[in-house]
Amino acid sequence: MTQIHHIDDDLCRRYLATSVELVGKRWSSGILLAIGTGATRFSEITAAVTGLSDRLLAQRAKELEQAGLVHREVIATTPVQVRYTLTASGRDLLEAMQPLAHWGERWNRAH
């Protein structure tokens, strides 16, 4: 039998669900990527992520902020501005997803 020894069984069983639940929800990864690659304003994020609506961004942003992945900074101008940035944890997560992107590329070639 082909056993995978690159995989830490126990670690995955414990903690894989954690990140998958955070990042698996629709738009979440796209939002993280958008913020991580330069988008800071609410409207910039909706523009960067095609198909993402105001309502869903507001909802996801709240979730991601509460999870400590995104920092939300309100600038009291008129009209009000809001700056979204990744926290250290958010940046780490995005880096941890890089292998998935590579895998996706290979997978797309084969289909």
Place this chain on the structure above:
Amino acid sequence: MTQIHHIDDDLCRRYLATSVELVGKRWSSGILLAIGTGATRFSEITAAVTGLSDRLLAQRAKELEQAGLVHREVIATTPVQVRYTLTASGRDLLEAMQPLAHWGERWNRAH
């Protein structure tokens, strides 16, 4: 501004969605992990993944098979046996998810 240069923007924008859609659905990652770490039979997988129902496993298994991540082998005994194994692509995906598990561990510590 803190730019992330560990991230290949373009690669992520193109292909991150691919893997996230496959692995983000409920139970999918758990099923992959279960098969990747020794479970081969239908009932072994439901036993390994707590909360997973027969119906959902049947459904996910079909999806994962069509995506080329899981190989399904029917053994014509009575009653019938079915062996599930990961394809090379499925093993690769599971390895690509390992950093997510590590991230999840760190994240859990901090909460």
Place this chain on the structure above:
DNA sequence: CTGGATCCCTATCGATACTG
């Protein structure tokens, strides 16, 4: 043992309209 078929129910989503 390995599912398929149903029923029902709720979470989630998209669209639209509105506000400080």
Place this chain on the structure above:
DNA sequence: CAGTATCGATAGGGATCCAG
């Protein structure tokens, strides 16, 4: 600009029963 409120539609999930 950056959201909130409301609504109707639908996809997804749990439970249960059935079958090769």
